[in-house]
Amino acid sequence: MNVDASNPRSVPRNPVPGPHNCQVDTGSPALPCLLDRPGALLTSSGRAAILLGLESLALSPDQRVLVPSYHCPTMVSPVLTLGHRLGFYPIAADGRPSLDWLEQHAPADTRVLCVAHFFGLPLDLRDLRAWCQRRGVLMLEDCAHAMFGQGEGGAVGALGDVVIASLPKFFAAQNGGLLLVKQPARPVAPLEPVGLKGQLKATLDDLEISACYGQLGLRRVWAAPLLALKRMLRGGGRATPTSAAPQPARFDPAGDYARIDVKLCHRAPTRAATRAALLTSRGRVIARRQQHYRAMATALANRPGMRPLFPALAEHSAPYVFPLWVDDPDPAYQALRALGVPVSRWDWLWPGVPDLAGDQGKIWSHHVLQLHCHQDMSDQDRNWVIDALLTYRRS
Known part of the structure; x- marks a missing residue:
């Protein structure tokens, strides 16, 4: 097979909404899932979960959060939005934090160590947990890439004082995150529900994506007129999948990708996202x-x-x-x-x-x-x- 550069293929970048997601395969493997953890709170996004988790720790402004040198900017922006000090630590070839560097160079004001299971591959964090306990440091276990899994150190999310995850990375959800806080210094306030307009938009967006990839199933009987009305109101034709847009050459820390909407962070996920996950x-x-x-x-x-x-x-x-x-x-x-x-x-x-x-x-x-x-x-x-x-x- 050869690839024709003049004719890009429509491959979904993310899981696609539709009834096929509920089809049960009894022969498939089972793994620990963060959704089953007692006390799991669904949030509006993964970055919102980080912000809410840090808020629950009631850190003082002079305390530092260390994040890995390999990161998505959404791991960093909640730290700076809340006014905390920020630091970076190196990672080893296996993706684990460099324990030698932490032993020798971690700043004395470090209060939180953010550790990520990159690519969804579970890390053994037992020695990192021991280091945190010796230093009086809290571990934020970033499971945005690892909703499921178990390694030599136990199930993902088992060792973090704060655990966060992202729904769209594993489920056909357009928004949503997950937060677990073992011993919050400050309880997480009840999240504001999404209004009717937002709920309806989320449902229509899901239906539109399903239609783009032929996954409406029997829903097409009643979804077709709704999508036609949406297209009419939008003033455009039928939505089609598109390839990813070219990235700007430089990252702007003040741009939309890094910006944190604090009010949105305190909002619940949509019902469509919650259903997709559960x-x-x-x-x-x-x-x-x-x-x-x-x-x-x-x-x-x-x-x-x-x-x-x-x-x-x-x-x-x-x-x-x-x-x-x-x-x-x-x-x-x-x-x-x-x-x-x-x-x-x-x-x-x-x-x-x-x-x-x-x-x-x-x-x-x-x-x-x-x-x-x-x-x-x-x-x-x-x-x-x-x-x-x-x-x-x-x-």
């Missing part, structure tokens, strides 16, 4: 992601100019993305996005991330592409993504 058949989510990851790892091994960052997928994990190291990533990234390949990259680090000895974070931000491998990609979609990568390397 009613989805989890076995299908886990099984399909594992299948895609392993197929990509096999197909992209021993290829010139690229390599799987973590070729072996742990049995008890449900990956968010497939991390691929690319030697010359800049032209590849833009070319793949233009083709419609569902790929992301964390090249937008927050300004001021230092160069730290032995750090893999800044290296990953340049060289590692995150290939989406969610459950609503078909085998044909996945094979097309693989072929797009191989065709690009041959060109």
